[in-house]
Amino acid sequence: MRLFNQVAIIGVGLIGGSLGLSIKKKRLADKVIGVSRHKKTLFLAKKSRAIDEGAQEIKVIKDADLVIFATPVNTILKLAPLVAKIIKPGCIVTDVGSTKKEIVVKLDKIFKQFVGSHPLAGSEKRGILYAHADIFKDSLCLLTPSKKTNLAALAKIKKLWSRLGAKTVILSPENHDQVLSFTSHLPHILAFALLDIVPARYLGFASSGLKDTTRIAASDSQLWTDIILTNAKNIIQAIDLFEGNLEKMKKAIRRQDRKLLFKILKKAKSRREAL
């Protein structure tokens, strides 16, 4: 059952904490170590048994044979060089960041055994209090190896996610970022942009439609600023495409083009039903 001796999780929030809980539940490591800037997070993570040991200092990870970055993207990019100085030879490194190209390019240079991961789990909630052991069960985890990726490390990371209940799919980092710009980043941006313009006095009339559409707008602002800025090019292209389509719809509305409008709505409906 055991895959690792010591697993170190840097960032013990919703995903990091859930990783700790599920790795321990499945007995995939002898020991799980958590790193957080916040004492309270470490206290809560220990209390909920997401980690066996926690510290604010990164040096606590020195004996780990797996390090998982579970912080916002920019914090991953910033901490990577520090982590590289501490870990022991042979230590595998992965992350759970929502954009992959920038991370993989940089971390491939810094680590010999880096494998990029992106579990499509979690929600707009954040923090250890929302962590739970079954979050990855029946979810999808995207693995984004590059030409430099160590194949043994990739196999081991793939096994880790499988054991946690996730179905793994391999995508190149570039392809990952392009897919996610449509399936996740653009929907978030539309939700942010929508809530920004609804006049405040109208918000009391919000029905379940607006609420569902904008649930993800409650996502962590720092996390999402990082995601957007590290996938800027793809996101701008997706926005351009979206704007073109919105213009088309606007024209159809202005012309009272019932036929075209119905066709667009029908297509959206059948795609939604297939999701």
Add this chain to the structure above:
Amino acid sequence: MRLFNQVAIIGVGLIGGSLGLSIKKKRLADKVIGVSRHKKTLFLAKKSRAIDEGAQEIKVIKDADLVIFATPVNTILKLAPLVAKIIKPGCIVTDVGSTKKEIVVKLDKIFKQFVGSHPLAGSEKRGILYAHADIFKDSLCLLTPSKKTNLAALAKIKKLWSRLGAKTVILSPENHDQVLSFTSHLPHILAFALLDIVPARYLGFASSGLKDTTRIAASDSQLWTDIILTNAKNIIQAIDLFEGNLEKMKKAIRRQDRKLLFKILKKAKSRREAL
């Protein structure tokens, strides 16, 4: 408890059927009559006791003292003159259409005792099979009287919705359509437009974010074509405002303007949390 002798519901779908169920549950009428084009709908509505009697011919409503239009907007506009020829003097008429200005202007001319209603209930589902008696409980129902509205009829319709558990709010038809263009119609349009451009091969990677954001895109295409085309002016204005904001975000992304982007995301987050 009884408010009406006979209530006739034209269109026995999700909302019409739920009205029948809840009016009967609360014993607000001696008899509920349903009108539908579809024999099967009438059969199901009778079987589920949403209606006491049903017919495909509109003449069945001749003895009603309340007629409720619960069809798509354009069908309401089309059927109103026919209904006017059949109903008895003193019969109150209301509707549950999602846009109000066009309906109120037209039905005010046709009926002496018309009161526009818009219950903010329902979902992307449609049809009598999804109807249930408690759909209006703790919901909001917008009433849209005009200068011509008979005040006794307004009071009675207000009482009807209150008895069904809804909180009623009075808005002018114009104001209603403007509010809804932001809180409901624009979110729907964004969901339709988004699903239209996500490349089909990416749909398998949809996470809960995309799913939630586009749930309403599965709404009935005919119903929504009607809604959009009868609130075209407001919707186009809302789209314009949205596009301007999206442009602002796109520029911030292109410039890697972390500060502005964070500010927009933070505002959206706090607004969403206040919903």
